[in-house]
Amino acid sequence: MNTFGNILRLTTFGESHGPAIGGVIDGFPAGVKIDFDLLQSMMERRRPGQSAVVTSRREPDDVQFLSGIYNGVTTGTPIAFIIANTNTRSEDYGQLADAFRPNHADFTYQAKYGIRDYRGGGRASARETAVRVAAGALAKQLLRQYGIEVCAFTAQIGEVQAGVAEGSCRNEVYCPDPAAAEKMKLAIADARANGDTLGGIVQCTVTGCPAGLGEPMFAKLQAMLAGAMLSINAAKGFDYGDGFAAASMRGSAHIDEFVADENHRITTATNHSGGIQGGISNGAPIQFRVAFKPVATMMRSIDTVNTRGEKVTLQPRGRHDVCVVPRAVVVVEAMAALVILDAVMMDRSHGATRFV
Amino acid sequence: MNTFGNILRLTTFGESHGPAIGGVIDGFPAGVKIDFDLLQSMMERRRPGQSAVVTSRREPDDVQFLSGIYNGVTTGTPIAFIIANTNTRSEDYGQLADAFRPNHADFTYQAKYGIRDYRGGGRASARETAVRVAAGALAKQLLRQYGIEVCAFTAQIGEVQAGVAEGSCRNEVYCPDPAAAEKMKLAIADARANGDTLGGIVQCTVTGCPAGLGEPMFAKLQAMLAGAMLSINAAKGFDYGDGFAAASMRGSAHIDEFVADENHRITTATNHSGGIQGGISNGAPIQFRVAFKPVATMMRSIDTVNTRGEKVTLQPRGRHDVCVVPRAVVVVEAMAALVILDAVMMDRSHGATRFV
Amino acid sequence: MNTFGNILRLTTFGESHGPAIGGVIDGFPAGVKIDFDLLQSMMERRRPGQSAVVTSRREPDDVQFLSGIYNGVTTGTPIAFIIANTNTRSEDYGQLADAFRPNHADFTYQAKYGIRDYRGGGRASARETAVRVAAGALAKQLLRQYGIEVCAFTAQIGEVQAGVAEGSCRNEVYCPDPAAAEKMKLAIADARANGDTLGGIVQCTVTGCPAGLGEPMFAKLQAMLAGAMLSINAAKGFDYGDGFAAASMRGSAHIDEFVADENHRITTATNHSGGIQGGISNGAPIQFRVAFKPVATMMRSIDTVNTRGEKVTLQPRGRHDVCVVPRAVVVVEAMAALVILDAVMMDRSHGATRFV
């Protein structure tokens, strides 16, 4: 179950402190010239050590392609790639061989498999998301060729919310509201000073999507997106359009009236629906949010139990993010790009009347 | 894409006003004596016309099994069943042949397929959820044999929230808080009187789940649940554990400390994680919420456009729910049961050390 | 595992003596006007009682569609259909409740599931192939619109081989060689007179297939065809092109030279490869064979054991085919049509350079 997608499929592998993590992208169309700059810029946005608000770990995260690309162009065969694990300090994790960190996957992996690679969280490490970003970068560039753009940003960190949803996100927290961005950085600094951590919310918009994407019944576009987002480490919730707020709205306030322009092209006057109706895109921007919990690892000593059920105290070690949200923005974007491209390909396969 | 699940798989079919809707359950274990009473009671909880708070349409929703059950016991072969569409007044829908109802799937199905069965919403009708309930009832009874119980309830209707999460839900809105239940009924009556509709939130708890269920990476338990829930008509959001609230919490407030009892059995002292860590159950109750939008069909005349992009006004017709939440409770339960049973079966297949 | 196909998916269900058998076709393109005549003619070719060479059981095998078709045109939603089991004489099977017929699935179903519906072979009955034929008929008609024709015939019954591979198959054994057809009928009559049964070989050709269909690596066209064919009751072998005969050929005799016509269109001068190279169609006719074993049920008393391992003797009962091959021809055709249409749809989904 390490494979994602229906026609466009990403299989990921790798533990945080093994030789490498990596992925295999299967079903990616042939003849696409890889945009290595876009790839690199997306990898950079996820990279640890990129700024003062994220972990100081430095990992170059170079993506090494092993197959599926010939002279810089995709060949239709599986695109495999690895990212070497170069900056691993396993000694930071020695105390974890026997202890279960709270809010981590140590206990559950042990319960499930009876064995675990405890170093750096092993398979459950958020390092795995680097693979998603690499794959998502390829999906994103192809979507661009189709006129579809996927763009996520930080909507909330701790209790600081962004007041706007558009504008440049070229700041350390990837938030389009400059004033909020400053407050977010302060909130992160404050939490760090207290050995504490923060959560937040990432918001994502997909523009340029034609009406008709998404496969009812169980592969509704929102179902695919929700599954994709909840598969990201630390994600706790997903909603789209008015989302949870819709629960307390009246129908008359939630309605998206259809309107037609002079060419009889039909759109909706508002977008409470978040661009999806009946599981299928309606041509309006697709909008959704993903909630992230505060980082589990805090720079404090933590009381917990070991594998024998005895009390132990863990000392703070390693280099960790105070808040995953700034680095999660591009992960959300990557997963959304994979979902949308998969839907495009699926739609194309069926569409007797449109595509034949 | 009308199939749900990995090992335990439900395929659904059928339009609201065709001869029948139905489903095929593949992979259900052999030798299980069907609990037809549980099935009937779950169908009854979803049934229109069951009380004053739901639509007055009356559909008997008799589940007719076609295969996979011999002398009341499952045989391991696919369990197919149909539910006849008996009480269909297609004349209610004549005006929809050519017009797109706002917030419905009329426009998107037309955009995707170039054709649609407009009667009663066709494939996009919530009637399809009857199939999910029937299948979920079988999953639920088998989970009970494993000591796992799935229980959902109404946590919010409109702006009325339930104050408690436990207790009898034997009231018309399936809410364990009797005082809130009364207010919810009033809210529904009020919305109906105004030709308006309401949304709400369903909450679900799975108890008795052993630690170890769920398949990282992309089939994390929360990802499977989120995908399942967002595939339900009118669902707008999903979160688990502290969910969206976790976004504004500090790590120190969100932590679930591990504790061990005298037998060194490990549990968590709190359950901010909602029973899942790293995508795998940790033995605590699994808790999640699903947000539903207000019903799209209101008893008012609605301005919209037709297939040629011309303005038209739709008159209120048919018999519709003011709020889907009371009837959605059992749908959430059914989908959760399918997800959990699938995870149980998947886990059993892998577990070299535990099960061989 | 009762679902076949990748994008175009058929799920089948039903036991021989339950209320009905049926299927759900998921992913079939929208906007296709159903050719009910083709459907009926294919059902007729599989039907028992159609001629003197097949079983005298009479089953009307009316296909009743439940969904996915509106006004005779597909809507893109799942196409469900059932075929009622009307002519079932369960009393013929009373002696089988407790005994295992040799070369049937009685013993293995019991071993696998611990329970079985013994009536008429239950799920293992070849009656299930009626569902495949119905689904294959829809696939076949759509392929015709793409210029692709699937045509199977009887190449061998018992020791009688057809001398030609082309010509009208409008005889009772569906063999294009009239002289061989007569001998086949005699062979069947002779076997029947002796209470014995026969096997045979079905050959199939797919013409009009463009080069480029098929998905390496594990979904090579021949792998999909082989899996499809070996899933048919009584099939014992599959080969394509020169097939098993290629094992004793020299490379120099097996080679298909490429040639180009005046328009530089490339074809092969011969077709040892059977139209597939590297798992992908090369534009030449796709040719394969399927071997069928002799029918297991003979009109003789049979010594066997019961569920307690005690010796019992079964008396001949029921009405059975002497040789399945005449009726299997259309089943092979149906499964091939499903495979090829799935490959067409899959190819269309990927083909960045050709289809966008």
Place this chain on the structure above:
Amino acid sequence: MNTFGNILRLTTFGESHGPAIGGVIDGFPAGVKIDFDLLQSMMERRRPGQSAVVTSRREPDDVQFLSGIYNGVTTGTPIAFIIANTNTRSEDYGQLADAFRPNHADFTYQAKYGIRDYRGGGRASARETAVRVAAGALAKQLLRQYGIEVCAFTAQIGEVQAGVAEGSCRNEVYCPDPAAAEKMKLAIADARANGDTLGGIVQCTVTGCPAGLGEPMFAKLQAMLAGAMLSINAAKGFDYGDGFAAASMRGSAHIDEFVADENHRITTATNHSGGIQGGISNGAPIQFRVAFKPVATMMRSIDTVNTRGEKVTLQPRGRHDVCVVPRAVVVVEAMAALVILDAVMMDRSHGATRFV
């Protein structure tokens, strides 16, 4: 479509002359100590340059594991591995950039993808089978722990057939019949001397399989095996039990009578069925054959066409096998092991009565 299997899944990637080929095994049970000796011995059996009868290319084929194994034991997470392409002489292939070799996949890949990595056959190279052998080695060792043994051998090379099916295969052609083995070596030497090539047949037996493995309907054990075998390069046919020979047998000669021993344990007196009935193992040895065509690349100049449809002549280059069969034996074994282990895991997931 580069993924094989249902619960146990192998994804392969890589081209012959790229940096590496490799695979990801998903769903392999945790807690299994890897038998690296078995792995190495199986890799050795597939390795080029191992003896005088195979190609003189030398590739060390070292399997480098990247994930899923910790301290030599599987952890339940995906097992990724790569095999570096070290001994690649791309200059041998320069003339192929523009020409289509007959009976190779050059033309069909070009037709499908509009681009291809022509070096050494690219993705279509039989080098990919090294990945299957590595994965199959892991499956094989786990099956051994369950008492199931998979064993293949050379049954035919060219026109030389093995007279026995049991005995040591420790000779260069992996044939249990020493006299036939000598003749096979002579046949290979003779074909090589003539610049020609040979085909052959591999036979495989799976012993120790309990009754009950295999999933009807479309995942019948023989269907899974057939699909697996026909996905191997150069395979042209598959049959099991009496196979194609059954086509000309009478039912009375093909029957496998059930017998019971003093403990009322039921077996069959003969094994015409090849260990599978109704798609499910019956406890008898599973027996099947795979036909391979003669090697396409001959040490002769070959007339063909180039991408513009112009005639060209290819000169013999590179180092190639005269007959793939000796090296294919272990590939058949590997794929069979993957199929059977997948079936074991699938069976365990369902088996309500046996495994809970």
